[in-house]
Amino acid sequence: VIERIVRCVQDVIDECDLKMDQVRGIGIGAPGSVDSAKGVVSFAPNLGWHDVSIAKELSKQLDVPVFLENDCTVSMLGVYHVELQAKPSDVLGIFIGTGIGGGMIIGGQIYRGFTGCAGELGHMVIDIHGPKCGCGNQGCFEALASRTALFQQIRAAVKEGQDTLLTEMLGRDLEDMRSGDLRKAIRRGDKLVARIVKEAAEHTGIAVANLANILGPEMILMGGGVIEALDQEMMPVITKTARDHAMDGALKDVQIVASQLGDHAGITGAAFLARRELSKGSR
């Protein structure tokens, strides 16, 4: 993975007609628990990583400072500082992609907790008898509503012989399936995909209600590839389910919105992170 990241960075710099010595720093967002001070990915279940010194390794190979944060924290930095112009005081970001993670702004600052890994809301169990999650638990939010979960449910339904336009679009084995394919299928009237996406949105709505009850944020911002691709299909269901399930007052005057940055939240935030850390260093 690290070799591919190095090659990808070199390719991008090349495509932009830049040279490495024109790059002052690199920001990187990694999934899972991250020790940002040490630049170490402590645990990333979706990658099978334990204690990987990714920042040091990349910095050595690319000869430039590398700054690491959790991927959802990085997305949150992008959304908060660039999209929201750092205006609201308390923001909860929920990012739904391959996995599900969160970022929290409390009092205008990223909140990472004492453990440094607060915001792991994809592993909030909401269905104790639900499907197995990569983390070992059953019924985590992520096991019910991530892209991985959506694709698993669709593949299982196809195996059971249920009909979907996706097999016409992508072939029987559904290789190279993407979130955007689900949107296309739904808009062409695919009932199976519509039902599976609706259920994921309902589960997301319950997770949003849980988090609003616990955290009482000013704004809830939904992002990530799944939300970007299925914004119109999911957001109305998420919002209604959340309002039906939250305590009275927990969502009063609270906006629940899809990020305009979509899947660019991460790279925007990673750039913001590198610039901020470099400016600290130069003070």
Added chain:
Amino acid sequence: VIERIVRCVQDVIDECDLKMDQVRGIGIGAPGSVDSAKGVVSFAPNLGWHDVSIAKELSKQLDVPVFLENDCTVSMLGVYHVELQAKPSDVLGIFIGTGIGGGMIIGGQIYRGFTGCAGELGHMVIDIHGPKCGCGNQGCFEALASRTALFQQIRAAVKEGQDTLLTEMLGRDLEDMRSGDLRKAIRRGDKLVARIVKEAAEHTGIAVANLANILGPEMILMGGGVIEALDQEMMPVITKTARDHAMDGALKDVQIVASQLGDHAGITGAAFLARRELSKGSR
């Protein structure tokens, strides 16, 4: 309810050989969503209350300043300032009694969120197909592990004809059942009560793991009447289940402890609240 509170306050003052004009203020903790600035209970599902101006009403009838907070916030104030001497920076308090509520200390301060009612963690759904909760949802933490939930499960089992020592101790209808009775029954070998309490502790452990993943606190403090009565039965199960379910790192070096104040956390915190608010006024 308000009349009974007034009478209770007058009785206590009388028993202490005091007079009302020797009392500088009253602190009160109320269940549910509370607007502490206005002294209003916005919504309390267990009492069926909507927008009750309890502070103003009590202050009028008792002729003394009354300060209102959510009951769990008040418990948290008591535990944090008196028991913990305000030492840890980020503390999550979970209080299990008739209902379940939480209090959060973030950066040494009570955190109430933008909505002012953060900490309603009893209404975190952890079993979407689980039993109905007073709030209208299914499978809230509170519907699985509060005293109300424990008693309902025991009564339902007795109706189904299952054996428990509790019927010998309290009579067939289990009137006046208290948390302490469950402890006595378990210590005398009651298998039904042991199983129901163990399941509630497992559900609590999953809730603790969820909250540790989300909030990353330095310390998790368990309080309330159920924990006070069943400390030895529940805490080992809660701790083990939480550590089994939390993400790697989310409970590293995090203490999970039962409050020493037990059911006195609330009154201790209410007294602290009144003293703090009065000292603000006199500045």
